[in-house]
Amino acid sequence: MCSNWPTLWSLLNGSTGHLIAPEGAPGSVSDSLVPIIRFDHASFGFPGVIALKDISLSINAGEFVGVIGPNGSGKTTLCRAILGLMAPIEGHLHIFDCACDALRCHHRAKIGYLPQKGVVDRNFPVTVLETVMMGRYGALGLFTRPGSKDRAIAMEALSHVEMDKHKDTALGHLSGGQQQRVFIARALAQQPKVLLLDEPTTGLDMTAQHNVIELIEHLHDELRLTIVLITHDINMIRSRVDRLVLLKTRLYAAGPPADVLKPEILSQVYGKDLVITEKDLILVEDYHHHH
Amino acid sequence: MIELFTYDFMQRSLLAAAMVGGLCSVVGVFVVLRGLAFVGAGTAHAAFAGVALGYLMGWPPLVLAILFGLATVWITGWVEEKGRMKLDVSIGILYTTTMALAILFIGLMKTYNAEVYGYLFGSVLSVTSEELRVIGGLSVLVLGLILLFSKELYFIAFDQEMAEASGVPARRMFFLLLTLVALTVVVSLKTVGAILVFAMILIPASTAYQLTSSLRTLTLYSIVIGVTTAVAGVVISATWDVPSGPAIVLLATTVFFISVLFSPKRMRRATPAHAH
Numbered sequence: 057m058c059s060n061w062p063t064l065w066s067l068l069n070g071s072t073g074h075l076i077a078p079e080g081a082p083g084s085v086s087d088s089l090v091p092i093i094r095f096d097h098a099s100f101g102f103p104g105v106i107a108l109k110d111i112s113l114s115i116n117a118g119e120f121v122g123v124i125g126p127n128g129s130g131k132t133t134l135c136r137a138i139l140g141l142m143a144p145i146e147g148h149l150h151i152f153d154c155a156c157d158a159l160r161c162h163h164r165a166k167i168g169y170l171p172q173k174g175v176v177d178r179n180f181p182v183t184v185l186e187t188v189m190m191g192r193y194g195a196l197g198l199f200t201r202p203g204s205k206d207r208a209i210a211m212e213a214l215s216h217v218e219m220d221k222h223k224d225t226a227l228g229h230l231s232g233g234q235q236q237r238v239f240i241a242r243a244l245a246q247q248p249k250v251l252l253l254d255e256p257t258t259g260l261d262m263t264a265q266h267n268v269i270e271l272i273e274h275l276h277d278e279l280r281l282t283i284v285l286i287t288h289d290i291n292m293i294r295s296r297v298d299r300l301v302l303l304k305t306r307l308y309a310a311g312p313p314a315d316v317l318k319p320e321i322l323s324q325v326y327g328k329d330l331v332i333t334e335k336d337l338i339l340v341e342d343y344h345h346h347h
Numbered sequence: 348m349i350e351l352f353t354y355d356f357m358q359r360s361l362l363a364a365a366m367v368g369g370l371c372s373v374v375g376v377f378v379v380l381r382g383l384a385f386v387g388a389g390t391a392h393a394a395f396a397g398v399a400l401g402y403l404m405g406w407p408p409l410v411l412a413i414l415f416g417l418a419t420v421w422i423t424g425w426v427e428e429k430g431r432m433k434l435d436v437s438i439g440i441l442y443t444t445t446m447a448l449a450i451l452f453i454g455l456m457k458t459y460n461a462e463v464y465g466y467l468f469g470s471v472l473s474v475t476s477e478e479l480r481v482i483g484g485l486s487v488l489v490l491g492l493i494l495l496f497s498k499e500l501y502f503i504a505f506d507q508e509m510a511e512a513s514g515v516p517a518r519r520m521f522f523l524l525l526t527l528v529a530l531t532v533v534v535s536l537k538t539v540g541a542i543l544v545f546a547m548i549l550i551p552a553s554t555a556y557q558l559t560s561s562l563r564t565l566t567l568y569s570i571v572i573g574v575t576t577a578v579a580g581v582v583i584s585a586t587w588d589v590p591s592g593p594a595i596v597l598l599a600t601t602v603f604f605i606s607v608l609f610s611p612k613r614m615r616r617a618t619p620a621h622a623h
Contacts, residue, residue, distance in 0.1 A: 193498050
């Protein structure tokens, strides 16, 4: 896999898009862009188990970035790293220009996070507004109780996702798509600079999937948030993101969708699981799992 | 019956029951929501081993109960955090080990000691003024800390990783919660006993869980149920001359089953709210 990188890099660098190169490599990100998340030859994992190896990648303010790759490719590890829950075992990770060590990063409140669906107990006794108010807790810090200003911020976040009328409804009474909207509102209540979404459409019906993705696109456009969207569903996001990041333990490609979604690149990552239909739909093994 | 309330011992018992009932029901909310039910049981038995060692060696039993309880919850928390062992396995091992130690310490005592058994089965009617002051002091400490860190404790009970990712010091809050569970168990030992204190923590919050879908009302209902059943249990105990611990717990259990039968959650069909 490692030996594939120079060949791939040459391929990507020769294309028309402004692909993101490893730091210092030719074609690095333009100076006019402001990188707010920067992986510099960073590897993550545990002794003997490398989940992500030698990642060099910059994500710039205001970008909409999709992260794709097969199961076990390191997408969730990348997510945990950005959240400051894992420190690199090699290399560096800078978030908002600050070296970010696991469990110590004070920038976490600036990253709104939507975890994978299914990690939260549906019957947990919490209302919609109580859930969204939790988004304020990290920013408030210890010893400070949320006040009317925090409640107003939470209500504004709920209105962004069109769930303000359900503020007193129990979270467990909502549909899957509605719960995702509430969790997006919780992330927005942090007043984040980055919205990090881990498989936001998994487990939702087709209509709800479409609505959630449209909402994310709307938030990107309206609030100018930097979006990092981790997904299996390449077709759902390909026309909406500025850049795609293709992972399989290593960074295989990063750039505009048209440059990343090339059969010769995808086949190296997905192998025999890759099917490209006549209508240019990209079907991979993971796609079948979730549809 | 009214005359009963004029006795000093009865007033002390009612006050102790109300404080312990209130304290256990507040801590119980976080124990139930965070899924730490078994930790409460394990801590109670560890604390009892501390009491037994205290009486064997002539050392202050409550201090040793606190030390044993804290050691148990901290080891459990550390093991879970490191992912070396499942929480129920580690607490199960510590639970049985500390119970074995308690039996060993009691066996080593040269004479029968009724006070030790008081901590095992609870004897709220014999609570002294000094014990009442200790219960009051520790209750104020535990409830004060919960009030101070309630938003963080609710968040880690909801989703610890999400809390950590949002900038809440979730790991430290988890250890604070474990510490509060240990202190609550020790505070309650004399009143309901090591075997039944676990029920006092678990049942009021579990009952409230059946009745509401809001964190705030869950806590409120849990306190009302905890205090009411504890005080009523003491009155039943004194009136009909039955042991106080079982009276409190069996009354709370009855209320729990009634709440299950009439739970709005159980009765309501799952009908998603209409989205826009």
